[in-house]
Amino acid sequence: MGQGRTHNKLKYRYNLGLFFESIVNAQPDCPAIVFSKQSIYSFGQYNRLANQLARHLKAQGALKGDVVWVSGEKRLSTYVIILACLKVGLVYSVFDPESPDERLKKIFHKCK
Numbered sequence: 001m002g003q004g005r006t007h008n009k010l011k012y013r014y015n016l017g018l019f020f021e022s023i024v025n026a027q028p029d030c031p032a033i034v035f036s037k038q039s040i041y042s043f044g045q046y047n048r049l050a051n052q053l054a055r056h057l058k059a060q061g062a063l064k065g066d067v068v069w070v071s072g073e074k075r076l077s078t079y080v081i082i083l084a085c086l087k088v089g090l091v092y093s094v095f096d097p098e099s100p101d102e103r104l105k106k107i108f109h110k111c112k
Helices: 016-026 043-059 076-088 101-111
Strands: 031-036 039-042 067-071 091-095
Touching (some): 016 043, 031 043, 031 076, 043 076, 067 076, 067 101, 076 091, 091 101
Parallel strands (some): 067 091
Antiparallel strands (some): 031 039
């Protein structure tokens, strides 16, 4: 058995959410998302927004493993939703809002 494996299941020391938290703790004021010179969000700001949404999702009854469909538009809310999903343990599927309706229906059906 390779290092880090236990009973055919991978044992992770880190995940993306924990890695992100380590960056937030080390460099909360560093830019995390930059849309323009006037629209810059630090790791701390991004993390606070994601934590707020994660708490809201939990309060609304979201459970680990639930699927969230996320618009792939490049805006702050998209990234906040993705990070909040990681924090809660939700599965997310990013879709292109410009996709034909039939393609979106197929993706939605697969995600259920």
